[in-house]
Every structure is written in C-alpha cells, then in structure tokens.
Amino acid sequence: MSIDPYAFCPCGSGKKVKWCCAPFLTQVNRAFELLQEGQHESAHKLFQELLQQHDNRAALWLYYAEFLTHSGQWEQADAALDQALQRDPKLGMAFYMRGQLRQQEGEIQGALMLYHKAAELIAPEAKDQLLNVYAKIADLSHQCRQFLATIYAVDRALQLRPDLPELHRYHEDLFGPNSRLPPTARQRHALRRTRRSIPESFITGRLSDARQGYEQLVQQTPDDPAAWFNLGLIYAWQGESLRAVEALYRSLDAEVDDRLAEQTGTLVEVLLTALGMESVANYLYHFCSMTIRDFQRLLQLFEEKYRLGAIAQMQFHEEEGVLRGFFMEEIPTLAMSEHTPVYRIRARFMIIPPELHLISLDQNQAQSLAQELYEQSQMALEPPRVWTRTPDPRELPLLYGTLVRPGYESDPEVQRRRLQYVADYFEGTWLHQPLKSLEGNSPLDAMGSPRLRKRLFGAVRFMEECYRAVRGLPDQPSEETKAEAEQHYYDFQRLRHKLGLEYTNVATPEPEAEAAQAAVPAAVSSQQASTGEIAGHSTSRATPASVPPRDISAMNIAELAALDRQVMSVDEIEQAMRAALRLEARELAVAFARAGVDKPFDPSKPDRYPLFAAAITGALVQGNYSEALDLIQRGEQYDSEHNRGARAIDYALKRANVYVRMKDVDHAVEAFERLIAQYPQEGKLYTTAAEEMLRLKSADKARYFADRGLRLAHQSQNRDLEEHCRELLAAAEKAR
Structure with a gap:
C-alpha cells in the first residue's frame, strides 16, 4: 500500500x-x-x-x-x-x-x-x-x-x-436530558474571570500549561476564589478529582457570592461521586458479598421471601445470567392492623453465581440483612464480606426510594405518603446526617459556620438536581408546571427554609472570562458562548428565587418557637409538633403536644393520638410516670368520646410500655393480658409483650407470651410470626 x-x-x-x-x-x-x-x-x-x-x-x-x-x-x-x-x-x-x-x-x-x-x-x-x-x-x-x-x-x-x-x-x-444525570454533572463548565491574568506564556491551548499558570496564580493571589475555581476545574478536566475538590474547597473559602458558592459546591458534590473518592465521599454504596454454597436452598429462601412480600421486582436476566431484585419492608402505619401498600427499600440484590451481592446506601441495612440471610439460609451461604464504593448520582434517590404494591400506583393517598416519606428523609434524617464535605458536621450544624454554610448550598443543590433528574423533571421548571409539580414532587425550598439557607450575598454581574477561557482549548460550544452560559448556568447574576408561601411544616426552629400556641388550631399545632420533631427540637415538640391535648374538641381533627403520644413520651423522658399514666387515661377517654375508640389499642400499648419503664412486671403483664384479650388475633401483641418481658429480665413471662404467639402463628399459618416467636423462645430459654 x-x-x-x-x-x-x-x-x-x-x-x-x-x-x-x-x-x-x-x-x-x-x-x-x-x-x-x-x-x-x-x-x-x-x-x-x-x-x-x-x-x-x-x-x-x-x-x-x-x-x-x-x-x-x-x-x-x-x-x-x-x-x-x-x-x-x-x-x-x-x-x-x-x-x-x-x-x-x-x-x-x-x-x-x-x-x-x-x-x-x-x-x-x-x-x-x-x-x-x-x-x-x-x-x-x-x-x-x-x-x-x-x-x-x-x-x-x-x-x-x-x-x-x-x-x-x-x-x-x-449527557443528554435522558441520561438522568444531575445538570451539573452533564453540562459544560467554563473558567471564571480572575483578578489577575495568568502570563501569556501559559496561554498555549494545552491544559498542562494552563494548569501550571493557575498553580502559580493561586500562590500569588490566594484569596481569589476564581483562581482556585479555575485550577480545580482544570484538575477535574484532567481526571484528578481529589485535587480538584481540594482546590474548589479553597475557592469556596474565599467566595463572597452565595450563588457562585452554590455552583462551586454542587460541582464538588459531583466530583465526590467519582470512583476512588471513597475516603472523602458523602455517600457510599455498602456491599455485602457472600459465596453461595447451596444455590437451590438459597433460591427456595428467596422464593419464600418473595411470596411473603419481602422481595420485589425479582427478575432473571438471561443474557447476563444475573438474578436481580429489591429487599423491602413496610413503612409502618399508626394503626397496627393496617397493611400499607408503600414499602421502603432495604437493599438491592444481585445473584451472579457463585456470589450473592447485597447493595445499600445504608450500612446498617446492608449488614443486618446480610446477617439475617446468612442465618436463615442454613449454611447455604458463606459469611458476608463487606466493601464500599461511591454511588452513581442517579442511584442516590434510593436513599429515600419507595416501592408500591401493584394496583396502588395512582392512589392519591399512596402518592401523598410516598411524597411525605421523601420529605421526612430530607427534613428529618438528612438534616442530621454528618457529611464529609461539611467536615463531618450535619447540615443543621453546618449552618452555624459561615465557611461551611457556603459548602451547604452545593450539598442541597446537588440532592435537588439528583431528585429532579431521576424523575425526569426539567432543570428549571416553568411557571406553568410549578403548581402541578408542588403536588407530586418534593420542593427543596422547604429544606432550604428549614435550614435558613437563603442567598444573602450576591455580587454584581461581571462579563464572561474571555481571557481566562483562552488559556485552554475551547470547552464551550459557539452556541453557548453566544448565549453567555458558564458552568451550566447563565452568566448573569440572577436574583434569588422567590420563596413560596411558608407553611408551618416548612418552618425552622426559630419560627416554630415564635408561634402563638394559644391561637393555633389543633391541626396547626400537630403540624408544628411534627416539624419540631423532624428538626430534633424535642422539648419544643413536647410543648406543642401539651398545648394540643388541652385544646377544646375540634370536629375537623378528632384523632389526637399523635399529640397525646408525644406528650406521654415527654413525661417519660422526664421520669414522670404518674403524669404519663394520667395522659394515657385522658387520651383514652377523649378517644372514646370523640374518635369512636379507634386508638384504644395504641393507648393500651402505651400503658404497658409505661409499666415496663417503671420495671413493674405485674402491672405490665396485666396490661398486656387485657390488650390480648381484646385483640386475640393481633400477632404483634404477643411478640411485643415477650420482648418487653425480656427487657424486664422476666424469662418465664416472655416464654409465656411467645408460646401463645406461636400457637396463633400455627393456627393462622403465619410463617413470619412463627419465626419471630421461635427466636423469642430461644432468647427466653437463654435468659433463664
């Protein structure tokens, strides 16, 4: 040739x-x-x-x-x-x-x-x-x-x-919209204008030269956030995620514009999901891997769990030779006999012979489920091996993911409960979760530090972008779709408001950093350059988004404490109590509860058990058992007169629990006996009674209740109840 x-x-x-x-x-x-x-x-x-x-x-x-x-x-x-x-x-x-x-x-x-x-x-x-x-x-x-x-x-x-x-x-x-990646992970990013330009000798079109120029510049102007941002961006383009994060943290420390801090912080959160970033990542996938000794026995166990509803979406992918699915559990309801059609995800599983892999963003869930399967498999599995890796941003919604029983997907109440579960995660769990990007502080605690507050903007924005992208929502909702979205999707403005995280420092607009961008090969298309888009956002400094009307459930601690409980309705007080509990302001929550139980009867809110329950718990925390018993009696009377006794079983359980806390075995047994006599087919009552007796170190009474529960399990052919009762019997025997 x-x-x-x-x-x-x-x-x-x-x-x-x-x-x-x-x-x-x-x-x-x-x-x-x-x-x-x-x-x-x-x-x-x-x-x-x-x-x-x-x-x-x-x-x-x-x-x-x-x-x-x-x-x-x-x-x-x-x-x-x-x-x-x-x-x-x-x-x-x-x-x-x-x-x-x-x-x-x-x-x-x-x-x-x-x-x-x-x-x-x-x-x-x-x-x-x-x-x-x-x-x-x-x-x-x-x-x-x-x-x-x-x-x-x-x-x-x-x-x-x-x-x-x-x-x-x-x-x-x-990187198209169908990729379901958060916008910050799929959009182009441009360099920012720095206070001083890098020397022309570094403007060669090669990243290595631009990198060297900005490495010198940050030494000369260490307080310029744009210089650190540009250096971090170049590190990221070169695949050096850890160095990029360190440089972007320096940019955040020097940043005075909250909007730019949000963009930079979101970029950090994206970089933290790269493989190899496990030591500094906020979220980790926890793997529990077990070698399969007896595949048929394990398959029988999985089929039984599938039949009982503990496994969902179990499918065999023939081309890959992989069995996949989810382990799930019911989200408990206040009424013990009610079965909810909404389930939370415990873990994903994959069977790739000869290995079973359990995968969860919750370390405790992964390890407890692995131990449970290991024990139940009767030697069909070898002991679990634990390892971690960073998750794909598209997988983070599994933190608050739910599954629905077939046929209930369009049920308005089910949709409401799924949305509430997301709200409870962000406004309860996530608010108090230590994050490495916040130096081990929770988002709520980070608000007390001006430096960490700037990082928090990005932490919230990143979770919002992941949530919206996975659900196929537009990056920026139009005014026409906002009203509909508020009914079906979580509004992260609620989370920002609970934190008190709002723009307070926004700089005046600056022109695009043309000289800085010339230092590297063009990474922005001509169309973007003409419209002035930088870093996935408009280069103009938009004013902060308007805050929607603030309902009680979205208030922060200071706003809740300022409410006048005397003029509030029962429903408003319950909303305030739940909001305080999500913020871990327990004393404030108890104060709302006590105000609520003293309110006159309100026909629009006949069920006051949540308020009485919180007030009872507050009394128990203070060791005031007589007040707790008095509240239970008042609650039972109110429930009987105004709520048709719908909460009788809950109040009776509360009474038994108080006697357990008092270490009064005889009164506790008497309370459980009365309860079981009223509801003999409620299996959970037997196991609860046995567990409480074990807490009181009364092995004989624990065995007594577990035996009765086992007889009920045989009569009703309830395998889960039978297994639970056998475990309690073994524990009672061991405690004797």
Missing part, C-alpha cells in the same frame, strides 16, 4: 511523513502485512533489521511495540516503549500505547493518566491520533464517573471531527 508523503505521520509528531518517518515507514507497513499473512518470523526479522539501521529513531521503537502487542507479547512491547521514551521522552503516542497495555491489564486509573499525558504531547495536527486518545479518555472517564473529564474529552473529539455523527450521538447518550 503506497504512502502519501504529504499526509500527517502516524507517529503523532504533527509532521508530514516526508519529513518524519519516511525512511522506514514503508518497511514497517510491510512487516504488518507479513504479520497479517501469518508470516510472524519474517515480520519480526524485518523489524530487527530496521532497528539495527535506525536504532536512534523513537518512532520506530513505537511501531515495533505496536507489532509486539499484535503478536500478544505484552512484556516485550512494554520494554520496546521504554526504548522509545528513552530516545524521545515527549513521544505522545508511546504514552497512548502504554495506556492501552495498562487498560488491557485492568489498571484503569493508570491507563487514564497515560492517555491524558498522551493528549498533551501529541501534536494538534495529528487529528486521527488525538481522536483515538480522547475517545479512550471519554470512555474510561465515564466508567470512573469522572463526568467533567468525560465532557471535556468528548468536546475535544468533536472539535477535531465535528463531521462525525456518532460523536454527537455519543455525547447525547451520555
């Missing part, structure tokens, strides 16, 4: 063949032809002759390494690349080929580092070679969830070959 002497040389030098590899390239091509024809020895001999003639030519050693890889001689190929780089340490294609070898060995991070190095060294004129390099970077970066590096690599590839429709499809598949 003839060679065009005026084509760019395949070694990546950017020179034409005539002035680069012409002395030996025809012979190199002949060697590869011999290899394809099966004449390996002749091809190898030809290369040896060429190397003797042109030993000092780095590119020839590069071609020889490629020949060895085609021959399956990986170690010899690596040695040949050593020879090439000794002769030319800046031979970009040698780094590219070595990256391929590392990728072949499964060293993904090492391969990425080499590909990035190759992209910096290969001449811009060598478009075909650079296209291959950026394709590798995009593919591996996406596997490692280095989203910014992926976008940058795809953009560079598009600049090289804008005529390739497959590149545009690839970008759309990875």
Whole structure:
C-alpha cells in the first residue's frame, strides 16, 4: 500500500511523513502485512533489521511495540516503549500505547493518566491520533464517573471531527436530558474571570500549561476564589478529582457570592461521586458479598421471601445470567392492623453465581440483612464480606426510594405518603446526617459556620438536581408546571427554609472570562458562548428565587418557637409538633403536644393520638410516670368520646410500655393480658409483650407470651410470626 508523503505521520509528531518517518515507514507497513499473512518470523526479522539501521529513531521503537502487542507479547512491547521514551521522552503516542497495555491489564486509573499525558504531547495536527486518545479518555472517564473529564474529552473529539455523527450521538447518550444525570454533572463548565491574568506564556491551548499558570496564580493571589475555581476545574478536566475538590474547597473559602458558592459546591458534590473518592465521599454504596454454597436452598429462601412480600421486582436476566431484585419492608402505619401498600427499600440484590451481592446506601441495612440471610439460609451461604464504593448520582434517590404494591400506583393517598416519606428523609434524617464535605458536621450544624454554610448550598443543590433528574423533571421548571409539580414532587425550598439557607450575598454581574477561557482549548460550544452560559448556568447574576408561601411544616426552629400556641388550631399545632420533631427540637415538640391535648374538641381533627403520644413520651423522658399514666387515661377517654375508640389499642400499648419503664412486671403483664384479650388475633401483641418481658429480665413471662404467639402463628399459618416467636423462645430459654 503506497504512502502519501504529504499526509500527517502516524507517529503523532504533527509532521508530514516526508519529513518524519519516511525512511522506514514503508518497511514497517510491510512487516504488518507479513504479520497479517501469518508470516510472524519474517515480520519480526524485518523489524530487527530496521532497528539495527535506525536504532536512534523513537518512532520506530513505537511501531515495533505496536507489532509486539499484535503478536500478544505484552512484556516485550512494554520494554520496546521504554526504548522509545528513552530516545524521545515527549513521544505522545508511546504514552497512548502504554495506556492501552495498562487498560488491557485492568489498571484503569493508570491507563487514564497515560492517555491524558498522551493528549498533551501529541501534536494538534495529528487529528486521527488525538481522536483515538480522547475517545479512550471519554470512555474510561465515564466508567470512573469522572463526568467533567468525560465532557471535556468528548468536546475535544468533536472539535477535531465535528463531521462525525456518532460523536454527537455519543455525547447525547451520555449527557443528554435522558441520561438522568444531575445538570451539573452533564453540562459544560467554563473558567471564571480572575483578578489577575495568568502570563501569556501559559496561554498555549494545552491544559498542562494552563494548569501550571493557575498553580502559580493561586500562590500569588490566594484569596481569589476564581483562581482556585479555575485550577480545580482544570484538575477535574484532567481526571484528578481529589485535587480538584481540594482546590474548589479553597475557592469556596474565599467566595463572597452565595450563588457562585452554590455552583462551586454542587460541582464538588459531583466530583465526590467519582470512583476512588471513597475516603472523602458523602455517600457510599455498602456491599455485602457472600459465596453461595447451596444455590437451590438459597433460591427456595428467596422464593419464600418473595411470596411473603419481602422481595420485589425479582427478575432473571438471561443474557447476563444475573438474578436481580429489591429487599423491602413496610413503612409502618399508626394503626397496627393496617397493611400499607408503600414499602421502603432495604437493599438491592444481585445473584451472579457463585456470589450473592447485597447493595445499600445504608450500612446498617446492608449488614443486618446480610446477617439475617446468612442465618436463615442454613449454611447455604458463606459469611458476608463487606466493601464500599461511591454511588452513581442517579442511584442516590434510593436513599429515600419507595416501592408500591401493584394496583396502588395512582392512589392519591399512596402518592401523598410516598411524597411525605421523601420529605421526612430530607427534613428529618438528612438534616442530621454528618457529611464529609461539611467536615463531618450535619447540615443543621453546618449552618452555624459561615465557611461551611457556603459548602451547604452545593450539598442541597446537588440532592435537588439528583431528585429532579431521576424523575425526569426539567432543570428549571416553568411557571406553568410549578403548581402541578408542588403536588407530586418534593420542593427543596422547604429544606432550604428549614435550614435558613437563603442567598444573602450576591455580587454584581461581571462579563464572561474571555481571557481566562483562552488559556485552554475551547470547552464551550459557539452556541453557548453566544448565549453567555458558564458552568451550566447563565452568566448573569440572577436574583434569588422567590420563596413560596411558608407553611408551618416548612418552618425552622426559630419560627416554630415564635408561634402563638394559644391561637393555633389543633391541626396547626400537630403540624408544628411534627416539624419540631423532624428538626430534633424535642422539648419544643413536647410543648406543642401539651398545648394540643388541652385544646377544646375540634370536629375537623378528632384523632389526637399523635399529640397525646408525644406528650406521654415527654413525661417519660422526664421520669414522670404518674403524669404519663394520667395522659394515657385522658387520651383514652377523649378517644372514646370523640374518635369512636379507634386508638384504644395504641393507648393500651402505651400503658404497658409505661409499666415496663417503671420495671413493674405485674402491672405490665396485666396490661398486656387485657390488650390480648381484646385483640386475640393481633400477632404483634404477643411478640411485643415477650420482648418487653425480656427487657424486664422476666424469662418465664416472655416464654409465656411467645408460646401463645406461636400457637396463633400455627393456627393462622403465619410463617413470619412463627419465626419471630421461635427466636423469642430461644432468647427466653437463654435468659433463664
């Protein structure tokens, strides 16, 4: 095959063949032809002759390494690349080929580092070679969830070959709206205007030069948030997520604009989901892996759990040979006999013989479920092995994910309860959850630190973006869709308001950082540049979004404490009590509860058990048992007169619980006996009574109640109740 002497040389030098590899390239091509024809020895001999003639030519050693890889001689190929780089340490294609070898060995991070190095060294004129390099970077970066590096690599590839429709499809598949990635993870980001420009000598179009320029600039102007942001962004484009996060934290520390702090903080949260960031990540997937000893016995256990409703969406994927599904549990209701159609997800599972993998964002759920299955499998599983990795942002909604029993999906009450479960997670659990990006503080505690408050903007925004993206909601809802969205989706403005997290410092608009952006290859399309979009947002400094009307359930602690309980209705007091409980303001919640139980009868709110229950708990915390018993008696009387006794069983359980707290075994037994006499078919009463007797170290009474529950389980063929009672009997026997 003839060679065009005026084509760019395949070694990546950017020179034409005539002035680069012409002395030996025809012979190199002949060697590869011999290899394809099966004449390996002749091809190898030809290369040896060429190397003797042109030993000092780095590119020839590069071609020889490629020949060895085609021959399956990986170690010899690596040695040949050593020879090439000794002769030319800046031979970009040698780094590219070595990256391929590392990728072949499964060293993904090492391969990425080499590909990035190759992209910096290969001449811009060598478009075909650079296209291959950026394709590798995009593919591996996406596997490692280095989203910014992926976008940058795809953009560079598009600049090289804008005529390739497959590149545009690839970008759309990875980062289009249907990708369900949060906007910050799939949008292009641009450099910001700095107080001082980097020297022109660093404005070469190469990331490595721009990086060096900003590394010097942050030393000269350490209080410039834009300089640190730009350095962090370049680190992220190069796939160095940890360094990027550290630089962006410095940017946040110096930032005075809350809106820019929110953008920077959200970018940090995206970077924390990359593989390899487990030590600093806010959220982790906890894996419990167990080797399967007896597959048939394990399958029987899973089928039984599926029949009992503990497993949902169990499906076998024949092509992959994988069994997948979810372990779930009911979200309890206040009425003990009511079965809810809404379930929370305990863990995902995958069976890939010979392994069972349990996967959960909740470490306790994963480990407790693994131990439960290990014990119930009767030696069908080996003990669990625990490990972690960062989750894909699209998987974070599993933190508050729910499943619904078939046929209930469109039930308005079910939709309301699912939405309430999301609200309870964010306004209860998440508010108090320590986050590493907040230096181990909870969001609520972080509000007390001006420095951490700036990081908190991004933590909230990131969770909002994940929530909206997975549900297919637009990045910015229109006014027409807001009203409908408020009925069906959680409004994160409620969370911001509970935290008191609102924009207070917003700088005046600045023009786009044209000089800064010129320091690196264009990463923003012409359309974006013309519309002034930077970092996925408009460059104009928008005023803070207007806050919707503040209902009681969305108030923060200070606002709740300022409410006048005397003029509030019973329903408003209950809302305030629940809001205080979600904020862990327990004393305030009890104060609302006590005010609520003293209110005159309100026909619109006949059920006051939640208020009485909170007031009773408050009395128990103070050790005031007589007040607790008095409240129970008042509650029973009120419930009988105004609520048709619907809560009788709940008040009776409360009374028994008070006697347990008092360590009064006789009165506790008497209370449980009366309760069981009224509701003999309620299995949970027997197990609750047995558990409380064990707490009181009364093994005989525990055995008595567990035995009665076991008889009921046999009569009703309730396997779950039977198993629970047998466990209690074993515990009672052990305690004797």
